Amino acid sequence: MSVLIQANNLHRYYGETLAVDNVSIELHQGEILALLGPNGAGKSTCLQMLCGVLAPSEGEIIINGVDLLDNPDIAKKNIGYLPDKPPLYPELTVTEYLTYAAKLRRVNTSQIKDLLKQAIQQCGLEGYNHRLIANLSKGYQQRVGIAQAIIHQPEVIILDEPTVGLDPIQMLEIRKLILQLGEQHGIILSTHILPEVQAVCNRVQMIHHGKSVINKKLSELKQSNQVTLRLQNAANIEQLKSLPGVTSVSEVSANQYILSGNKLDSSLADISKHCVESNWGLLEISPVENTLEQVFLNLTSGDNTTAAQSRLDAA
Amino acid sequence: MILHIALRELRSLFLSPLAWIILGVIQGIMAWKFLGFIDYFFTLQPELIKIKNAPGVTDLVIAPLFDFSKILLLILCPLITMRLLSEEKQNGSLKLLLSSPVSMTEIILGKYLGALAFFIIVILMIGLMPLSLFSSTDLDMGKIAAGMLGQFLTIAAFISLGLYMSSLSNQPVNAAAGTFGLLILFFIINIAGNATTQGENFFNYLSITHHSIQMLRGIVNTADIAYFVLFSLGFILLSIRQLDSQRLQS
Numbered sequence: 361m362s363v364l365i366q367a368n369n370l371h372r373y374y375g376e377t378l379a380v381d382n383v384s385i386e387l388h389q390g391e392i393l394a395l396l397g398p399n400g401a402g403k404s405t406c407l408q409m410l411c412g413v414l415a416p417s418e419g420e421i422i423i424n425g426v427d428l429l430d431n432p433d434i435a436k437k438n439i440g441y442l443p444d445k446p447p448l449y450p451e452l453t454v455t456e457y458l459t460y461a462a463k464l465r466r467v468n469t470s471q472i473k474d475l476l477k478q479a480i481q482q483c484g485l486e487g488y489n490h491r492l493i494a495n496l497s498k499g500y501q502q503r504v505g506i507a508q509a510i511i512h513q514p515e516v517i518i519l520d521e522p523t524v525g526l527d528p529i530q531m532l533e534i535r536k537l538i539l540q541l542g543e544q545h546g547i548i549l550s551t552h553i554l555p556e557v558q559a560v561c562n563r564v565q566m567i568h569h570g571k572s573v574i575n576k577k578l579s580e581l582k583q584s585n586q587v588t589l590r591l592q593n594a595a596n597i598e599q600l601k602s603l604p605g606v607t608s609v610s611e612v613s614a615n616q617y618i619l620s621g622n623k624l625d626s627s628l629a630d631i632s633k634h635c636v637e638s639n640w641g642l643l644e645i646s647p648v649e650n651t652l653e654q655v656f657l658n659l660t661s662g663d664n665t666t667a668a669q670s671r672l673d674a675a
Numbered sequence: 676m677i678l679h680i681a682l683r684e685l686r687s688l689f690l691s692p693l694a695w696i697i698l699g700v701i702q703g704i705m706a707w708k709f710l711g712f713i714d715y716f717f718t719l720q721p722e723l724i725k726i727k728n729a730p731g732v733t734d735l736v737i738a739p740l741f742d743f744s745k746i747l748l749l750i751l752c753p754l755i756t757m758r759l760l761s762e763e764k765q766n767g768s769l770k771l772l773l774s775s776p777v778s779m780t781e782i783i784l785g786k787y788l789g790a791l792a793f794f795i796i797v798i799l800m801i802g803l804m805p806l807s808l809f810s811s812t813d814l815d816m817g818k819i820a821a822g823m824l825g826q827f828l829t830i831a832a833f834i835s836l837g838l839y840m841s842s843l844s845n846q847p848v849n850a851a852a853g854t855f856g857l858l859i860l861f862f863i864i865n866i867a868g869n870a871t872t873q874g875e876n877f878f879n880y881l882s883i884t885h886h887s888i889q890m891l892r893g894i895v896n897t898a899d900i901a902y903f904v905l906f907s908l909g910f911i912l913l914s915i916r917q918l919d920s921q922r923l924q925s
Contacts, residue, residue: 373924411774415923436776447771449683451690463679464775508771 362389364424364438364516364546365410371418372405379405380416381570385548387516392542394561395550398660402570403550404444407520410548411441424515437465440514444521446505450494454485454504457493458511465512475511482537483507498525506534510541517541519549523556535560554652564652568659581655586648587624587631589617592641599638603631618648676777680785685792688755694793697751701744701797708743709804712736733815737805738891741822744801745887748794748830749858755793756837757851759786760918761844773922783838783915790834798826818893825890828903829883833858835910842917858883 365387372380380402387393395403408414410421412432421428426435449457458479462472480486483503488496493504502525509517522538523531538547538560551557557564557578564581566574574581589595593615600609600619605627608620619631625647635642688694716735723729763769772782802823808814833854840853865882879885883906886899 408770413770413773413922417924433776433778436774439774441770441774443767443770445767447768448766449687449768450766451687452683456686460679460683461771461775464676464772464777466676466776 362424363387363422364389365548366422367410367419368421369419370406370409370416370421372402372409372414373417379570380409380567383567383570383572385410385565385572387546387548389515389546390543391563392538392547392549392561393563393565394557395548395565395567396552396554396557396656397550397567399552401567403567404520406567407441407518407548407550408443410516411439411518412436413441413443437512438515440509440512440517442505442509442517442519442522444524446501447508448493448501448504451492453490453492454480454496454507455489457504458507461508462511465514467512475513479507479511482510482540484533499527499530502526503530503534506537513545515545517545517547519547521551522549523551523553531556554656558652566656566659573659574655581652582649583625584648584650585620585622585624587619587628588644588646588648589619589631589635589642590644591615591617591635592643593639595635595638595640599634600631603627603634606631676781677785677788680772680777680782681788681792684759684786684789688789688793693754697754698797698800701747701751702800704747705740705744705801705804709736709740712739731815732808732812733818736808737814737819738822740805741801741826741891742888744798744826745829748797748826748833749862750855752794752830752833752858753837753840753851753854755790756834756854757841757847759790759838760841760914761847761850764845765847779915779919779922783842783911783918787834787838787911787914790838791831794830794834795827798823798830801826815893818891821890821893821895824895825887828890828900829887832883832903832906832910835907835914836861839910839914839917842914842921 363386365385367383367385370380370383370385371378383402383406385393385395385406395406397403405414409416410423410428412428412435415429421435423435424438426438428435449460452460455476458476459472462475463469467475480489483506485500485503485507488500493501496504502522506519506522509519519538523534526534535556538549541547542560549561561578563577564574565572589600595615595617597609597611597617600606600617603619605624606619606621610618610620612618621627624631628645628647632642632645635645713736716732719735760769763772802819805814805819836857837850837854840857841847841850844850844853861881861883863882863884865879865885880902886902889896889899
């Protein structure tokens with residue numbers, strides 16, 4: 361898998377305020393990365409730096425092997441960007457606008473027609489070719505925004521909240537489109553909609569107060585390193601603690617315990633065996649799965665990021 | 676690439692009613708003024724016959740007409756240039772340009788040429804009016820050509836200033852107000868030159884009026900051309916720098 365984006369130690373100041381503090385972002389081909397974080401966390405600033413709209417105060421960005429700051433004209437050809445507000449010219453028709461967008465990306469004139477047809481078909485804009493953008497509904501304007509980001513078939517597609525303002529059916533269609541695009545391109549998207557992340561993304565990077573606090577695969581994020589244990593009889597807590605991999609045990613209610621530790625998944629068999637041998641009457645043993653909501657709330661409810669970070673590490 | 680941006684700009688202008696309204700307003704007012712000047716020429720004609728080497732139609736009708744059109748252009752130019760960058764900043768479409776493989780210079784030059792193309796149409800339309808006299812009298816084509824060159828250089832300077840003001844502001848109205856104020860300042864700054872003898876040369880040199888009036892008399896001076904070229908180039912460079920600095924630090 362080739363590395364499409366390699367952004368190291370990005371910093372961005374707005375006057376005195378440090379909006380992005382030492383964030384590094386990496387994107388591989390065939391990967392869909394979700395940039396999560398509460399409002400004002402610095403997600404949009406990060407995305408704008410990745411596509412050259414804003415220059416980072418510090419740090420380097422390499423797009424598909426080309427330095428964005430040294431050779432912007434070459435590097436930007438590989439980027440398709442949809443800002444939080446689609447960058448449309450309402451007085452143009454859909455075809456005129458997309459043709460202009462393709463020309464700006466220096467697409468060969470001979471290819472424009474085919475690419476235009478493809479983008480219109482992918483974004484479900486058939487039949488709207490000659491409508492004025494001003495007369496389209498918000499959802500369709502959003503689709504035109506996505507179409508301009510993919511018309512030149514860039515290696516990297518950067519989408520800032522792509523499903524905002526869409527109805528549930530359109531949302532599903534756009535997610536399907538993102539999944540389909542993600543097979544061949546690399547996609548970074550920022551969003552607040554957590555189910556959307558679960559549906560389409562394979563890696564999650566969370567940003568809080570301008571710092572990157574989590575960067576994990578979705579599957580790793582779900583692992584909580586906790587196991588729920590429900591028994592018929594009371595168990596000996598000291599014995600439970602001595603089991604392999606278990607570091608702490610808490611009793612949630614009568615005969616119900618939560619075991620925490622490292623790599624508990626692999627010691628589930630040992631734990632259940634011990635429970636049966638000790639005649640505690642094993643009723644249930646199951647690993648706890650973290651939901652994204654939990655992770656997100658853990659992260660954002662903390663007053664400072666280090667507290668959130670340590671909690672997450674402990675979890 | 677500059678051409679694509681300029682054509683889009685011109686196209687969008689003509690898709691909005693503003694361009695048509697401006698063309699209509701200018702033609703209407705100029706036609707009225709044109710008739711006025713011709714009328715004035717007829718009343719003067721008996722006197723002129725008595726004078727040797729008397730000024731002709733070109734001096735008494737066309738030159739004042741071109742001179743007057745500058746005031747109209749001064750009023751209408753900010754209305755076109757105000758939207759060039761501030762509107763794109765306001766509705767977010769500037770991000771499309773900034774994330775595309777296009778340099779700041781290309782963006783600014785594209786915008787500049789788009790607006791310039793529109794105003795070339797405007798001054799050509801104004802120029803057509805006096806040319807209609809061609810069938811009935813002798814015109815001094817050299818003077819008319821010099822006058823047209825003056826019109827072109829003046830509007831090129833106006834647009835560069837307007838573009839710069841537009842790059843400074845996120846609100847088109849602010850850009851228009853700023854352009855308007857500065858243009859008038861450059862128009863009347865030679866008043867100070869006339870009042871004091873010491874600053875005369877300096878303030879006259881800064882003034883747009885001082886440099887454009889010569890061309891209406893048929894005198895094409897390299898110094899005047901240099902003034903307009905430097906004026907336009909200066910504000911174009913400032914606009915490029917402004918756009919770039921907004922990317923770096925906002």
